[in-house]
Amino acid sequence: MSRIPIGIVLNGVTGRMGYRQHLVRSLLAIREEGGLPSRDGSLIWPELVLVGRNADKLEQLAQRHGLTEWTTDLDAALARPDVQIYFDAQVTQQREKAIRAAIDAGKHVYTEKPLAEDTDAAVALCRAARSAGIKHGVVQDKLFLPGLRKLKRLIDGGFFGRILSVRGEFGYWVFEGDWQAAQRPSWNYRAADGGGIVVDMFPHWQYVLEQLFAPIRSVQATIATHIPTRVDELGQQYEATADDAAYGTFELEGGIVAQINSSWAVRVRRDELVEFQVDGTHGSAVAGLRECHVQHRGTTPKPVWNPDLPVTEPFRAQWQSVPDNEPFDNGFKAQWELFLRHVVDGPENGAAFPWDFAAGARGVQLAELGLQSAREGRRLDIPALDL
Numbered sequence: 001m002s003r004i005p006i007g008i009v010l011n012g013v014t015g016r017m018g019y020r021q022h023l024v025r026s027l028l029a030i031r032e033e034g035g036l037p038s039r040d041g042s043l044i045w046p047e048l049v050l051v052g053r054n055a056d057k058l059e060q061l062a063q064r065h066g067l068t069e070w071t072t073d074l075d076a077a078l079a080r081p082d083v084q085i086y087f088d089a090q091v092t093q094q095r096e097k098a099i100r101a102a103i104d105a106g107k108h109v110y111t112e113k114p115l116a117e118d119t120d121a122a123v124a125l126c127r128a129a130r131s132a133g134i135k136h137g138v139v140q141d142k143l144f145l146p147g148l149r150k151l152k153r154l155i156d157g158g159f160f161g162r163i164l165s166v167r168g169e170f171g172y173w174v175f176e177g178d179w180q181a182a183q184r185p186s187w188n189y190r191a192a193d194g195g196g197i198v199v200d201m202f203p204h205w206q207y208v209l210e211q212l213f214a215p216i217r218s219v220q221a222t223i224a225t226h227i228p229t230r231v232d233e234l235g236q237q238y239e240a241t242a243d244d245a246a247y248g249t250f251e252l253e254g255g256i257v258a259q260i261n262s263s264w265a266v267r268v269r270r271d272e273l274v275e276f277q278v279d280g281t282h283g284s285a286v287a288g289l290r291e292c293h294v295q296h297r298g299t300t301p302k303p304v305w306n307p308d309l310p311v312t313e314p315f316r317a318q319w320q321s322v323p324d325n326e327p328f329d330n331g332f333k334a335q336w337e338l339f340l341r342h343v344v345d346g347p348e349n350g351a352a353f354p355w356d357f358a359a360g361a362r363g364v365q366l367a368e369l370g371l372q373s374a375r376e377g378r379r380l381d382i383p384a385l386d387l
């Protein structure tokens with residue numbers, strides 16, 4: 001089988017997402033499977049160029065995985081004629097200028113979210129990508145989670161009747177870093193370094209709500225920094241200047257009300273780290289990362305409010321599990337495969353990629369308006385972006 005080598009610059013590959021999800025679980029996994037079949041049956045073969053700031057780390061990482069191409073010089077990597085795609089998993093603040101350099105170098109661009117730090121910058125990147133005629137995409141991994149795929153299947157199958165509301169609960173306890181190491185990088189808790197849970201999570205909620213349910217018409221958010229001081233990777237105490245919890249209400253087109261709590265200062269008494277309950281006239285569902293449970297109107301119990309009695313119903317047991325019915329691959333890998341086919345086969349051959357910079361810009365916009373709403377203590381409409 002002939003191979004189509006496709007050069008990919010991976011920037012930020014030493015980070016949590018860049019290494020685990022994008023390098024190991026996606027691109028190396030595609031190579032381990034022998035390549036990705038393209039439309040004509042040839043195998044798309046990712047040729048990787050690792051880019052980062054620390055030569056020692058890059059060299060070690062490359063050696064560990066039998067890779068030979070790495071550099072600390074992004075411009076040199078972008079100048080390589082054998083490179084077609086630039087991928088960015090750096091800290092968010094470094095993203096805009098690197099993507100701009102990649103667009104200027106004529107490369108296709110795929111990137112972690114958020115696309116940029118503010119809406120103007122995201123819109124500008126979208127325009128630049130379009131006028132350069134390159135292909136562009138933003139990671140929207142939650143759409144590819146088994147739990148949300150099953151939820152989408154229920155929606156497409158008309159399970160809910162008219163959807164009334166969505167309630168999302170995301171979060172877990174992120175240790176402060178003193179007596180137990182924090183399980184997230186410290187920049188996430190410093191506003192000046194691009195941190196904050198709104199900037200991190202609202203881009204996800206934007207595409208989940210818009211693509212599963214309906215476009216978002218307004219946002220109202222209350223935010224908090226519940227843990228004011230934390231301890232960083234070097235054991236130094238620092239002031240947490242970014243929001244670590246956000247309580248958001250989103251009104252969707254058609255009257256669906258969505259509420260999503262996002263917090264790094266909650267303890268989990270749920271089945272999964274994120275769960276969405278969807279209630280409709282004909283049925284309800286609770287979808288997590290992997291699982292999805294449903295209750296149809298015909299099996300809905302009729303509890304009567306009486307606080308004097310112990311609980312009368314085994315509420316959890318009254319839900320049914322939605323079967324997989326298909327294999328679910330890693331969500332990041334599934335989206336990489338679609339982007340690679342988009343680049344190699346093209347939308348004209350059925351390889352469309354709707355999760356582009358315009359979609360990414362809408363995610364940044366929701367985060368920005370969420371923060372503004374919290375600052376001003378009011379609900380804000382979401383205007384259409386001029387893209």
Ligand SMILES: NC(=O)c1ccc[n+]([C@@H]2O[C@H](COP(=O)([O-])OP(=O)(O)OC[C@H]3O[C@@H](n4cnc5c(N)ncnc54)[C@H](O)[C@@H]3O)[C@@H](O)[C@H]2O)c1
Pocket residue numbers: 011012013014015016017018052053089090091092094112113114139141185187200
């Ligand atoms: N899709 C998702 O579910 C998801 C989850 C977490 C993070 N992310 C996104 O991925 C990106 C990286 O997040 P992460 O959690 O992997 O972070 P991380 O701190 O683990 O990694 C950051 C990477 O950026 C590099 N970097 C470049 N310039 C830097 C600078 N000036 N300061 C610090 N690091 C610098 C680091 O070397 C490292 O490779 C962020 O944009 C974040 O929003 C996405």
